[in-house]
Amino acid sequence: MKIMRDLLKYPKRLLGVGALLVVMVQGCGEKNQLVKNVHSGEALGTSYNLIIISDKELKLEQQIDSIFEVVNHSMSTYIPTSDISKINKGDSTLVVDHMFQEVFNLSKAIYEKTDGYFDPTVGSLVNAWGFGPGEQIELDSIKVDSLLDFVGFNKVLLTAENKIKKKNPNIYFDFNAIAKGYSIDRLAVMLDGKGITNYLLEVGGELVAKGENTIKKKQWVVAVDDPQMGENRTSKRLVNLKDRAMASSGNYRKYRVDKNTGEKYVHTIDPKSGFTKNSNILATTVVAENCATADAFATGFMAMDLEQSKAILEGHKNLEGYIIYIGENGNTQEYMTEGFKKMILE
Numbered sequence: 001m002k003i004m005r006d007l008l009k010y011p012k013r014l015l016g017v018g019a020l021l022v023v024m025v026q027g028c029g030e031k032n033q034l035v036k037n038v039h040s041g042e043a044l045g046t047s048y049n050l051i052i053i054s055d056k057e058l059k060l061e062q063q064i065d066s067i068f069e070v071v072n073h074s075m076s077t078y079i080p081t082s083d084i085s086k087i088n089k090g091d092s093t094l095v096v097d098h099m100f101q102e103v104f105n106l107s108k109a110i111y112e113k114t115d116g117y118f119d120p121t122v123g124s125l126v127n128a129w130g131f132g133p134g135e136q137i138e139l140d141s142i143k144v145d146s147l148l149d150f151v152g153f154n155k156v157l158l159t160a161e162n163k164i165k166k167k168n169p170n171i172y173f174d175f176n177a178i179a180k181g182y183s184i185d186r187l188a189v190m191l192d193g194k195g196i197t198n199y200l201l202e203v204g205g206e207l208v209a210k211g212e213n214t215i216k217k218k219q220w221v222v223a224v225d226d227p228q229m230g231e232n233r234t235s236k237r238l239v240n241l242k243d244r245a246m247a248s249s250g251n252y253r254k255y256r257v258d259k260n261t262g263e264k265y266v267h268t269i270d271p272k273s274g275f276t277k278n279s280n281i282l283a284t285t286v287v288a289e290n291c292a293t294a295d296a297f298a299t300g301f302m303a304m305d306l307e308q309s310k311a312i313l314e315g316h317k318n319l320e321g322y323i324i325y326i327g328e329n330g331n332t333q334e335y336m337t338e339g340f341k342k343m344i345l346e
Contacts, residue, residue, distance in 0.1 A: 181295025
């Protein structure tokens, strides 16, 4: 959903897998050089980009790859030997790592705050509708209703021994709507631990911005895509982002078309009904203190009605939001919190 505008200046051939681009900048009369480190690569089935402004060249590829590797080992449903895959296959003896514990507990909290519209136990439905690693099946209301028996975060428990207990062994976890944001948070912890104070980090469109672009002497500027432009990426809004995380969700890129009927199925699945949800909500953007939280709420808001999402945003002082939707007159309309309005770059 977002574009790191500073990266667009560099040709893609410079930003391949594991690439590092270093730009030395020195102002007139300044003794100290500022170094613009640009790291770029592929991870979690998508791409990542990292801009760091510092006083020296930084080589962080190994640390970055290591964090992605451990997140994948813990929570990737596309890796058969990952912890989450073992749990989905019925392993009840596995002691989950601290990352799985953190994501589980945060998921539970947001599941409750969204009244169940954010629900990582929706994995059986994700697979059945053709959006996961599992088998896609032909669905009707009876089959969907039977799969709903395997959905509900109130049906799973993290025990005191850090094992996962499921009321139904067929419950299938899918943390994809929060794990990407969580991986960004883990990368941010690594960068903060190294004393890096000015950086912009993006993984698959989700963002964390710390400090400022000290070369330009201004805040980081990121863009929210226009959901009605599809693959033709055009900015809907430009946003100043500092010491916050931002994540977006939408159905305009993630969908599948039935090759037999031509019917379009969006990737947002309503965990209440079990069906893919076409609604008047085109896209959601959430700003929060960490990216996992922003990621999860943005996903939940896609399944909720506008008024439900507005109630959560207006009652949560640490969240800011921006929702693009189709109004009753058929025109595109926008809702944004007061805090988000202040972040808009006019």
